[in-house]
Amino acid sequence: MERIPILKLGSFLLVTIQVDMHDELAVRLQDDLTTKIVDSSARGVLIDISALDIVDSFIGRMLAGIASMSKILDAQTVVVGMQPAVAITLVELGLSLDGIKTALNVDRGMKLLRDSLELSEDENLAAGEANGEFESIHASDEN
Template structure:
């Protein structure tokens, strides 16, 4: 069965979607990512969609689900690299991906994840005092 690879880099999981996903592939990615977060204790997930030429309501929902599930599992998600034509179409379709963190590119996405983790650690420190 085809799968989208999930790479681990330190505290983070990285996913680059480079194929036109059929629905089952998107569902499998959602399941794989949540189980990997649980297994690795990852603090952040970066999803690079710069190669995606289209995001419809199904893929949009998958992205929103991953973001919500990872938040519950104490990991932040950032979606990076959305093409402008895809962003325009998504909003017109009626999906604004509220609650999903986005960044322009991988560099900024990683900065965001590191800042999230640093923020959480600072919070934890305060609670322990």
């Protein structure tokens, strides 16, 4: 069964979409991602769609859905690397995806997540090692 891999990177989750999205795959990604956020207590989700050439309204809505669900689970979503053609298509479809943060590439997206969560790079990795132990993050914040 085809699946999109979800990689854990410190306290963030990284999803790179490298195949053509069909509806079933999108729904499965939504399920997998929400489960993974809960399991790993992730604080941020990066979705890299730089290899995605075609979107339809369903995929657009699914991205918005993922963002809203992650927000409820206290994880911020950043969509990175959207192609010009995809951006134009989404705008023409009337999907401005207001709730989603965007960045030009994974690097910038990672920085955006870190800034908005006020984590330094080391803290991000440290949080990943001490998975789920929020005391350690708070402790380092105070220092």
